[in-house]
Amino acid sequence: MSENEADSILVVTPHSDDSESAAGGTIARWCAEGKKVVLVVCTNGDRGTSNRSVKPEDLAKTREIETINAGKAYGLADVVFLKLPDQGLEDNDEFREKIVRQIRVHKPRVLLTIDPNRPYIRHRDHSITGRVALDAVFPYARDHVAYPEHLVEGLEPHKVEEVWLFRAETPDEFVDVTDYFETRQNALHSHLSQVGPRNDERDERSRKRLAETGKKYGVPLAEHFMRIKLNR
Ligand SMILES: [Zn+2]
Numbered sequence: 001m002s003e004n005e006a007d008s009i010l011v012v013t014p015h016s017d018d019s020e021s022a023a024g025g026t027i028a029r030w031c032a033e034g035k036k037v038v039l040v041v042c043t044n045g046d047r048g049t050s051n052r053s054v055k056p057e058d059l060a061k062t063r064e065i066e067t068i069n070a071g072k073a074y075g076l077a078d079v080v081f082l083k084l085p086d087q088g089l090e091d092n093d094e095f096r097e098k099i100v101r102q103i104r105v106h107k108p109r110v111l112l113t114i115d116p117n118r119p120y121i122r123h124r125d126h127s128i129t130g131r132v133a134l135d136a137v138f139p140y141a142r143d144h145v146a147y148p149e150h151l152v153e154g155l156e157p158h159k160v161e162e163v164w165l166f167r168a169e170t171p172d173e174f175v176d177v178t179d180y181f182e183t184r185q186n187a188l189h190s191h192l193s194q195v196g197p198r199n200d201e202r203d204e205r206s207r208k209r210l211a212e213t214g215k216k217y218g219v220p221l222a223e224h225f226m227r228i229k230l231n232r
Contacts, residue, residue, distance in 0.1 A: 008036040010108035014129040016067040017191040022166035024184035025177025047086040070190035099136035104155040115165040168226035176219040
């Protein structure tokens with residue numbers, strides 16, 4: 001553990017339900033262990049439907065409420081909505097500054113985000129979120145010369161110690177989430193507009209998937225990640 005005493009984690013997710021489906025058990029476990037977990041949702045999610053009668057602005061509002069409910073299910077310390085356009089993220093200064101700001105505000109020891117390196121078929125928002133979050137960690141959040149306007153606001157540079165990537169192409173770390181399945185499912189199904197209501201069949205599917213991962217690591221249920229330790 002570090003100078004950031006209580007372990008703290010910043011979760012940077014492109015869309016509000018991505019972190020739940022890929023890392024919900026881990027987030028639930030970290031919250032239950034008393035770690036400070038803050039969720040940053042990058043897009044407003046207003047394109048996340050195949051229903052043509054749903055207005056984008058209504059969907060964005062619904063998804064915010066669903067995310068807040070997921071946050072309550074976990075016991076998150078905070079949820080931050082960047083409200084950038086869904087299917088419209090860009091690897092640019094505007095997005096990077098917003099992530100750097102969240103790192104400097106919350107000073108996490110660990111940043112959890114999505115692996116940007118999935119080949120070929122991938123959601124553009126996913127690869128851009130992962131890439132921008134990694135760039136924000138190093139070197140931007142660390143260096144005082146990056147976004148010097150933050151200094152004026154009292155936001156100091158911050159060194160993140162570890163990055164964990166979910167939906168990783170080459171996972172090398174697992175978390176035993178056996179005791180956190182209930183919380184994971186409750187958080188995941190808070191996103192009613194995306195995954196529908198919780199029921200036995202959905203629970204079974206989720207359990208099966210986590211058990212497949214667990215088998216690789218010798219535990220009943222697991223989620224896995226790529227863990228990157230940054231040199232200090
Ligand atoms: Zn997504």
